[in-house]
Amino acid sequence: MGFTTKLFAGALAAGLAAAQPSPDVQNRITAAIEAAAKANSTADLDYTAFVNPFIGTDSINYGDVCPGAAVPFAMVRVTADFTGYAPAGYIDDATQKCRGLSPMHDSGTGSSLGTYGNFEVMPMLCPGGFDTCETTLLGREQYRKNNTDDAYPGYFSLTLDNDIQMEATSTRRAALERFTFPNGTKPYFTIDLANDLPASFKGGVMDIDPENSRITLSGHWGSSFGPTIYTYEAFACYDFEQKFDEYGVWTGDQYGMDAKGLGMTHLNVTQLLYGGTPYQSGALVSFNDSSAPILARVGISYTSVDQACQTAQTEIGGASFEQVLNASKELWNEKLSKVEIDFANTPANITEMFYSSMYRASLTPSNATGEGQGAFANTTSPYFDSLYCSWDTFRTFFPFMSIHSPDVFAQMTENYIDGWRKQGWMPECRANNLPGWTQGGSSGCNIVSQFAISYHDQAQALGVDLSELYEALWTDGEVNPPEWDTLGRQINVYKEYGYVPFAVLDPSSTGRQTREASRTLEYAFEDFGIRQVALLLNKTSDIESYTNRSYYYRNVFDPSVESEGFKGFTQKRYSNGTFFYTDPIDCSPKDTNTSRECSLQADNTVGFFESSSWEYSWYAPHDVAHLIEMMGGNDTFIKRLDHYFDSGYYLAGNEPSFQAPVGYHYANAPANSVKRSRQLVYENFASKTEGLPGNDDSGAMATFLIFHLLGLYPVPSTSHYLTLSPFIPKYTIHNTYMNASTTVTVQGYDPNSIAYPIANGSAVYVKNVTINGKPAASRCYFDFYDTFKVGGDIVIGVTSDFDEANSCDGPVPDSLSTGGFASLR
Ligand SMILES: *[C@@H]1O[C@H](CO)[C@@H](O)[C@H](O)[C@H]1NC(C)=O
Ligand SMILES: *[C@@H]1O[C@H](CO)[C@@H](O)[C@H](O)[C@H]1NC(C)=O
Ligand SMILES: *[C@@H]1O[C@H](CO)[C@@H](O)[C@H](O)[C@H]1NC(C)=O
Ligand SMILES: *[C@@H]1O[C@H](CO)[C@@H](O)[C@H](O)[C@H]1NC(C)=O
Ligand SMILES: *[C@@H]1O[C@H](CO)[C@@H](O)[C@H](O)[C@H]1NC(C)=O
Ligand SMILES: *[C@@H]1O[C@H](CO)[C@@H](O)[C@H](O)[C@H]1NC(C)=O
Ligand SMILES: *[C@@H]1O[C@H](CO)[C@@H](O)[C@H](O)[C@H]1NC(C)=O
Ligand SMILES: *[C@@H]1O[C@H](CO)[C@@H](O)[C@H](O)[C@H]1NC(C)=O
Ligand SMILES: *[C@@H]1O[C@H](CO)[C@@H](O)[C@H](O)[C@H]1NC(C)=O
Ligand SMILES: *[C@@H]1O[C@H](CO)[C@@H](O)[C@H](O)[C@H]1NC(C)=O
Ligand SMILES: *[C@@H]1O[C@H](CO)[C@@H](O)[C@H](O)[C@H]1NC(C)=O
Ligand SMILES: *[C@@H]1O[C@H](CO)[C@@H](O)[C@H](O)[C@H]1NC(C)=O
Numbered sequence: 001m002g003f004t005t006k007l008f009a010g011a012l013a014a015g016l017a018a019a020q021p022s023p024d025v026q027n028r029i030t031a032a033i034e035a036a037a038k039a040n041s042t043a044d045l046d047y048t049a050f051v052n053p054f055i056g057t058d059s060i061n062y063g064d065v066c067p068g069a070a071v072p073f074a075m076v077r078v079t080a081d082f083t084g085y086a087p088a089g090y091i092d093d094a095t096q097k098c099r100g101l102s103p104m105h106d107s108g109t110g111s112s113l114g115t116y117g118n119f120e121v122m123p124m125l126c127p128g129g130f131d132t133c134e135t136t137l138l139g140r141e142q143y144r145k146n147n148t149d150d151a152y153p154g155y156f157s158l159t160l161d162n163d164i165q166m167e168a169t170s171t172r173r174a175a176l177e178r179f180t181f182p183n184g185t186k187p188y189f190t191i192d193l194a195n196d197l198p199a200s201f202k203g204g205v206m207d208i209d210p211e212n213s214r215i216t217l218s219g220h221w222g223s224s225f226g227p228t229i230y231t232y233e234a235f236a237c238y239d240f241e242q243k244f245d246e247y248g249v250w251t252g253d254q255y256g257m258d259a260k261g262l263g264m265t266h267l268n269v270t271q272l273l274y275g276g277t278p279y280q281s282g283a284l285v286s287f288n289d290s291s292a293p294i295l296a297r298v299g300i301s302y303t304s305v306d307q308a309c310q311t312a313q314t315e316i317g318g319a320s321f322e323q324v325l326n327a328s329k330e331l332w333n334e335k336l337s338k339v340e341i342d343f344a345n346t347p348a349n350i351t352e353m354f355y356s357s358m359y360r361a362s363l364t365p366s367n368a369t370g371e372g373q374g375a376f377a378n379t380t381s382p383y384f385d386s387l388y389c390s391w392d393t394f395r396t397f398f399p400f401m402s403i404h405s406p407d408v409f410a411q412m413t414e415n416y417i418d419g420w421r422k423q424g425w426m427p428e429c430r431a432n433n434l435p436g437w438t439q440g441g442s443s444g445c446n447i448v449s450q451f452a453i454s455y456h457d458q459a460q461a462l463g464v465d466l467s468e469l470y471e472a473l474w475t476d477g478e479v480n481p482p483e484w485d486t487l488g489r490q491i492n493v494y495k496e497y498g499y500v501p502f503a504v505l506d507p508s509s510t511g512r513q514t515r516e517a518s519r520t521l522e523y524a525f526e527d528f529g530i531r532q533v534a535l536l537l538n539k540t541s542d543i544e545s546y547t548n549r550s551y552y553y554r555n556v557f558d559p560s561v562e563s564e565g566f567k568g569f570t571q572k573r574y575s576n577g578t579f580f581y582t583d584p585i586d587c588s589p590k591d592t593n594t595s596r597e598c599s600l601q602a603d604n605t606v607g608f609f610e611s612s613s614w615e616y617s618w619y620a621p622h623d624v625a626h627l628i629e630m631m632g633g634n635d636t637f638i639k640r641l642d643h644y645f646d647s648g649y650y651l652a653g654n655e656p657s658f659q660a661p662v663g664y665h666y667a668n669a670p671a672n673s674v675k676r677s678r679q680l681v682y683e684n685f686a687s688k689t690e691g692l693p694g695n696d697d698s699g700a701m702a703t704f705l706i707f708h709l710l711g712l713y714p715v716p717s718t719s720h721y722l723t724l725s726p727f728i729p730k731y732t733i734h735n736t737y738m739n740a741s742t743t744v745t746v747q748g749y750d751p752n753s754i755a756y757p758i759a760n761g762s763a764v765y766v767k768n769v770t771i772n773g774k775p776a777a778s779r780c781y782f783d784f785y786d787t788f789k790v791g792g793d794i795v796i797g798v799t800s801d802f803d804e805a806n807s808c809d810g811p812v813p814d815s816l817s818t819g820g821f822a823s824l825r
Pocket of ligand 1: 038039040
């Protein structure tokens with residue numbers, strides 16, 4: 001998701017001095033990449049040294065990335081929370097103030113108010129003593145020292161402008177925090193009970209145990225992207241290494257209250273009826289000695305305070321900051337080294353962008369296994385929070401996972417199936433442990449089908465029951481929930497009409513009746529995902545019905561609509577069959593109505609979600625051949641794609657645009673896709689804080705970039721990978737579970753081709769592809785089963801001759817209606 005900024009995120013703006021992070025971050029990364037380029041072996045490389053966690057933490061394009069200390073797929077990501085728009089807590093903007101360091105964050109979500117940020121701790125100087133400490137959000141906020149923020153995988157540091165340094169490292173559910181105060185000062189800390197970033201507190205309890213220097217907190221909060229009637233519970237357990245000097249509670253508000261209770265140890269806030277401005281409260285403690293850093297250990301739980309305390313003990317115990325940090329770095333090295341690259345011949349900024357993206361490809365969702373609450377209390381399945389949202393992640397995030405980590409993919413697949421078991425339908429946008437808003441439909445269908453297509457032979461060993469997986473798919477495809485805004489789809493009317501009709505009487509269920517055109521497109525591709533598994537499992541009658549439903553995208557295509565010389569656009573449609581005209585430009589970057597909102601808001605009546613008809617009309621990844629026909633044939637299709645890119649309709653940062661750059665492959669013109677791939681990387685991505693075109697969308701953008709840098713592109717819910725031109729001359733992908741390594745080598749790699757515009761005469765276009773020494777049937781695509789599943793060698797020969805390379809020299813990639821995807825292996 002990412003509705004707040006996505007449509008307005010343009011090309012990379014320049015100028016605004018962010019003053020963060022510390023220049024040491026880039027210097028250190030540059031030096032590490034240089035050293036790796038000179039090293040003769042990759043055996044002892046520390047891959048964390050190539051990662052820049054600050055990419056996407058900007059206030060220009062708003063990548064909304066969390067640069068906090070985290071282990072892969074953790075529940076805890078520790079970073080500082082800032083004023084202003086900062087949905088992941090942190091923002092590089094030096095004009096914003098810090099309100100505290102907190103252990104829970106999502107990354108890249110673009111939730112307008114932010115998500116999590118509970119249980120902040122704020123170190124303070126209160127020269128006037130306990131009663132003079134300003135503990136409220138407004139009172140305690142503090143600028144940071146410019147050019148000092150630091151982070152690398154497993155580590156985060158921020159120095160306030162009063163010279164207090166906050167550092168953090170972490171495990172899956174706990175963090176170790178280190179606070180260094182200026183010598184001679186008396187350390188004070190506020191520990192916040194009520195505040196979270198969206199100010200959604202619904203009550204909670206806090207206890208101070210001075211004997212053990214322990215503070216426990218628990219409470220209820222609301223969703224950051226979902227119906228406000230739902231609340232979740234969270235629990236924290238802070239243990240300070242040193243003994244408190246003073247301790248007490250405080251309460252505050254924005255009407256002037258900032259009251260302290262020295263010596264009090266208990267707060268129980270149960271009734272909060274006034275909304276708007278947050279009720280504030282927490283603990284205030286002090287220490288005598290600032291000559292050594294103050295250490296705080298915090299455990300987080302979604303089940304109980306006891307579990308939070310116990311987790312901190314089992315995951316961290318008495319380990320030192322360095323020990324916890326080294327363990328975290330080890331976990332990151334295991335993830336990052338899944339892809340080894342030719343460091344010596346890869347441009348340094350490509351290496352940095354690549355491993356920074358690899359990092360974000362293993363940052364979320366959050367592994368909350370053993371911490372399920374509500375319907376998931378006691379579940380014996382793996383449990384993940386922050387599936388934020390499946391509409392974003394099915395396109396590239398999960399396909400990327402399928403080429404290197406089937407074991408992790410299996411856990412997440414089982415988690416989607418468990419959602420169906422416990423709540424009736426698979427999760428769509430689980431956030432804060434609550435069902436979040438649906439965007440397209442049940443995109444989980446394309447995620448679990450991707451797994452089934454890729455690993456059906458291993459599914460059982462990996463803990464996934466394929467017949468249950470199919471039942472979950474079938475339910476999402478057949479059973480209309482009474483409310484389809486958070487789980488499932490509006491499947492009753494979709495089945496009846498062959499599209500999601502606009503303004504239809506639907507007495508059996510409710511939901512936000514908008515986005516009819518884009519929901520139809522997404523539903524149809526979800527049906528294709530189900531069709532694929534039906535085929536895999538030989539569900540004979542379902543194969544036919546879901547194949548037919550996969551074609552329903554055609555039913556919202558209005559051949560009569562014209563825009564800028566091109567004919568045939570997707571439109572929403574009444575139940576009587578009449579199309580409802582909306583200008584295909586609406587909600588595109590060229591929309592002249594700049595006040596229109598285009599996400600879930602009431603004034604989005606165009607029929608599309610966060611997108612225009614110009615953008616969404618390309619969307620039928622499983623049947624592009626027919627789309628080409630509807631749009632007037634290959635030549636017109638190519639011209640229309642060119643117009644789409646050259647006129648500024650394409651939005652690299654928006655998921656519905658993801659499949660467009662490779663559209664040329666289907667019109668037998670793959671050299672054009674290569675050109676667009678170079679262009680989109682250069683115009684939208686960079687190794688700097690504003691280096692993403694918009695929200696990272698829980699790693700969707702990271703994995704989109706990874707595929708382009710690797711010169712590959714997935715067709716979701718299939719085993720097909722389209723061939724592009726790698727930015728990296730040689731790399732090896734390790735699929736460790738399968739004990740399979742695949743090396744991709746670019747033959748004739750030309751460093752001058754890593755540019756846009758592509759330098760004249762530089763070899764970049766795909767001339768030939770061989771797989772394990774045999775020429776591929778087409779230079780446009782190849783199959784997962786011949787490569788990443790079993791390992792081997794892929795050689796991509798490149799040429800500077802655009803025309804020579806501008807055909808598939810074999811079949812174009814599969815489309816359903818021309819006999820493609822006929823069988824599975
Ligand atoms: C790498 O190998 C070259 C040639 O064998 C040698 O001169 C160089 O010292 C080696 N570099 C390192 C870092 O080991
Ligand atoms: C820090 O940077 C901000 C933004 O560039 C600037 O406004 C501020 O004056 C700087 N602070 C110091 C102490 O230089
Ligand atoms: C802090 O101050 C104390 C007492 O003045 C002194 O002994 C100690 O060396 C100082 N520590 C540092 C790190 O400056
Ligand atoms: C802190 O110092 C004060 C004054 O010396 C003393 O009374 C108090 O007991 C000390 N507190 C702790 C926890 O050592
Ligand atoms: C908090 O207060 C409520 C209502 O007054 C009470 O039911 C509950 O038991 C209290 N909880 C704790 C932990 O004290
Ligand atoms: C989880 O287990 C507890 C303790 O046995 C029980 O009280 C609770 O009802 C269970 N919750 C669910 C959702 O199964
Ligand atoms: C999630 O946590 C559980 C419990 O520690 C562990 O077994 C599992 O491997 C973890 N999964 C991932 C993807 O990290
Ligand atoms: C698929 O099912 C059909 C009808 O039930 C059966 O005739 C056919 O042999 C099955 N094919 C496979 C590959 O199992
Ligand atoms: C279909 O319904 C719409 C909205 O009521 C109406 O404007 C349109 O004329 C109808 N079309 C037909 C063919 O009756
Ligand atoms: C587009 O080109 C492909 C490959 O040459 C061809 O198979 C296909 O029929 C063409 N499509 C149309 C609509 O002409
Ligand atoms: C990488 O660095 C080179 C050399 O500074 C620069 O020309 C190029 O634009 C950069 N590439 C990207 C994708 O930022
Ligand atoms: C493939 O292309 C490369 C680069 O142009 C060339 O060196 C190689 O000979 C070609 N291989 C085949 C099998 O044609």
